[in-house]
Amino acid sequence: MSAPGTPAELLVRLYRVLLAAFGPQHWWPGETPFEVVVGAVLTQNTNWRNVERAIANLKAAKALTPGRLTHLSEEQLARLLQPSGFFRVKARRLKALMGWLMETAGGDLGRLRRRSLARLRRELLALPGTGEETADSILLYALGKPTFVVDAYTRRALCRHGLTEPGAPYQKVKALFESSLPRQVSLFNEYHALLVELGKRFCRPQPRCAGCPARAVLGEPHL
DNA sequence: GACCAGGCACATC
DNA sequence: GATGTGCATGGT
Numbered sequence: 209m210s211a212p213g214t215p216a217e218l219l220v221r222l223y224r225v226l227l228a229a230f231g232p233q234h235w236w237p238g239e240t241p242f243e244v245v246v247g248a249v250l251t252q253n254t255n256w257r258n259v260e261r262a263i264a265n266l267k268a269a270k271a272l273t274p275g276r277l278t279h280l281s282e283e284q285l286a287r288l289l290q291p292s293g294f295f296r297v298k299a300r301r302l303k304a305l306m307g308w309l310m311e312t313a314g315g316d317l318g319r320l321r322r323r324s325l326a327r328l329r330r331e332l333l334a335l336p337g338t339g340e341e342t343a344d345s346i347l348l349y350a351l352g353k354p355t356f357v358v359d360a361y362t363r364r365a366l367c368r369h370g371l372t373e374p375g376a377p378y379q380k381v382k383a384l385f386e387s388s389l390p391r392q393v394s395l396f397n398e399y400h401a402l403l404v405e406l407g408k409r410f411c412r413p414q415p416r417c418a419g420c421p422a423r424a425v426l427g428e429p430h431l
Numbered sequence: 432g433a434c435c436a437g438g439c440a441c442a443t444c
Numbered sequence: 445g446a447t448g449t450g451c452a453t454g455g456t
Contacts, residue, residue: 252438258453259437293453297439339439359437375446404437413435 211427215371216388222425223389226402229421233401236349238263241317243272244350245309248342249302250292261291274315277306301337308335317350325353340378348400354393356385357400361407368411369426 211218237256238244243263250259265288266272271280280288286299306315308331313319320328325347332343340358347353358381366372372381389395410420417429 248437251436253436253451254438255436255454257436257455261454291453293436294438294451295453297451301439337439341438345437357437361437400437407437 211369211425215384218371218425219385219388222422223395223399223402225421225425226406227398230402230405233398233405235397235401235404236345238349241350242274245305245317245346246272246277246302248345248350249298249305249337250289252294252298252301252342254293258292262289262295265289265291274306274309277302278310278315297337301335304335304337305332308332321351321353325355328353329355340382344382348393348396352393354391354396356382356389356396358382358385359400359404359407361411362400362403364413365403365406365411365422368415368429368431369422370430371426374431 213221236244236247238247246263246266247259250262263272266277269288271277271285271288277285280303282296282299282303285302286295289295289298289302292298309315309317309320312331328347328351329343332338332346333340338346344355344357347355348357358378363372363376363381366381366384367374367376372384385396385399389399406420406422410416410422415429417423420429423429
């Protein structure tokens, strides 16, 4: 049984409860918007700690700029990305993303920001290796566009509490948040970060539900 | 030693 | 269009 209230009401209440429980998260955990772009690819199905190691390698090699990354060979790049896992595919994906960034904006994220959300999203999704979550992470956290990021933690938490059905498509979960909340970058930014914190603490595949703040809003998990 | 982590593309049915 | 599989490292 889910808690009383429309899904929209529940999501608004959940945000307040998570913010009170965890405090502001001030995401994304990257030092610059460009680091966010790189991190969005490297974190695919990977622990953030390993992503940090790969980013440290890029910094040590003075390769953490769009131009430098473009000029590295895939093999050279793959060696630097090694700690983040899937390093051959990620080298290919990062090169494709850098190629697009250089071609469309000369490597300048500020220039990219002038384009519309819809156009940027369409172009990102057309790149090999940039799917919906990676595209939305870049759009929200690096480019400041109001698009909601749905990740494994978000899906798991919502599904467990009956707000979405198992296997709900990305767009459906995203639309649920975007139709329930004011379309604000700061809110989408903070909410996603809070959901990741919730996920890390309580919504692992083997849930640890004791003390989970979401229970107060969404009721007992049933999956 | 098994399972998991802030996905995605591609093959196969 | 749904489902399965490869990609790979490091922490628990």
